[in-house]
Amino acid sequence: MAADITDYRDIFLNDRPMMDTRAPVEFNKGAFPGVLNLPLMNDDERQRVGTCYKQQGQQAAIILGHQLVSGATLEERLARWTAFAKANPHGYLYCFRGGLRSQLVQQVLKDESGIDYPRVSGGYKAMRTFLLETVDQAVEQCDFVLLGGLTGSGKTEVINQLNNGLDLEGYANHRGSSFGKRATGQPSTIDFENRLAVDVLKKRAQGIEQFLLEDESRMIGSCALPLNLHRGMQTYPMVWLEESLENRVERVLREYVIELYAEFNAAFGESGFELFAERLTQSLANIHKRLGGERFQRLQLLMQEALIEQARSGSVDLHRGWIAGLREYYDPMYAFQREKKGARIEFVGEQAAVVEYLRERSGRRG
Incomplete structure (x- = not known):
């Protein structure tokens, strides 16, 4: 039988193909990037075997498992395991x-298909622990700098221009604000943490020891930042990105209207515009109390007019009205944050100057 694999670092650095034999309910709670779920047992079978184990012990549970996963059921699953193993001869x-x-999966593959396929020692739990430790070690050993700025100032653009940027919103599939939900759902917090950890691991392997993060709250939509990292973010130095109101409005228009509608259209076809309109309307409603009644009603009317015009003609021009109005909500909030964190801000500038400064700063660390 093939030797068990213990080099978790190699697995994630080199994106080794892996089949996850856990039940779907386990896989959906958290998994690793690019992994395929090819379970030994489905959720119902797993539950029945688990109940048997508690009531009658391990041997009875093993017998029941063999009964449930046999015959045509086993043949179907074996065909999938075999296809994966043949397509990914260097996987686990x-x-x-x-x-x-x-x-059991390893033994069936060997006995029935003649494939001696290696498995990961310690399984999911050991690899998950390795990734959590990867982030904790980076927090302890590396330098971090935060990027702040008003809504629409282009913080994600800056992060993605720099090889030491960690795109937290990208891992979370969320743009980070009240309007940040994407057409497609967010990963679980476990998946989010795993994506972050793999990126940190790969960047450190390239010799990067200073990381750039957007200044975020603990929650990015439904995804929670690792606690040690978030604690560190309360003390890290900051760079503040300046941008004109006109450019900010155009960027928000592109991201929260044009690109978001395109996402809904691609995902839902004919229903896309209706769902997109519902998402925008709900996002505004979510900050109703913070806006105040009069301001909310004014922006809601502007948004409704913009959506009607977009549905009629395809034009998005009217959306600029409510987008510009949002600065009444966001800008004072960001201004307060900037003042509160002012002692940590070491550089202020527009995008080109900020990128240049951050590249030079990263070079000093190297």
Whole structure:
């Protein structure tokens, strides 16, 4: 039988193909980037075996498992495992702890298909622990700098221009504000943490020891930042990105209207515009109390007129009205944050100057 794999660093640095043999309910709670779920047991089978284990012990549970996963059911799953193994000869398989389930899949592959396929020692739990430790070690050992700026100032653009940028909003599939939801859903917090950790691991392997992050709250939509990282973000030095109101409005128009509608259209076809309009309307409603009644009603009317015109002609020009009006809500909030964190701000400038400063700053660390 192939030797068990223990080099978790190699697995993630080189994007080794992996099949996850856990049940779908486990996989959906958290998994690793690019991994395929090819379970030994489905959710119902897993639950029945688990109940049997609690009531009658391990041997009875093993017997039940063999009964449930046999015949045509086993043949179908074996065909999928075999296809994966043949398509990914340098890949691995794993279960939760690297125990019975992955051993069974490994044995069936060898006995029935003649494929001696390696499995990950310690399974999902050990790899997950490795990734959590990767982030904690970076927080302890590396330098971090935060990027702040008003809504629409282009912070994500700056982060993605620099090789030491960590795009937290990208990992979370969320733009970070009240209007930040995408057409497609967010990953689980576990998946978010795993994506962050893999990126940190790869960047450190390239020799990067200073990271750039957007100044975020603990939650990015429904995804929570790792606690140690968020604590560090309360003390890290900051760079502040300046941008004209006109450019900010155009950027928000592009991201929150044009690109968001395109996402909904691609995902939902004919229903796309209706769902897009509902999302915008709900996003505004979510900050109703903070806007105040009069301001909310004014912006809501501007948004409704813009959506009607967009549906009629395809023009997005009227959206600039409510977008510009949002500065009444966002700008004072950001101004307060800037003043509160003023002692940590070491540079202020427009995008080109900020990028140049951050590149030079990163070079000093190297």
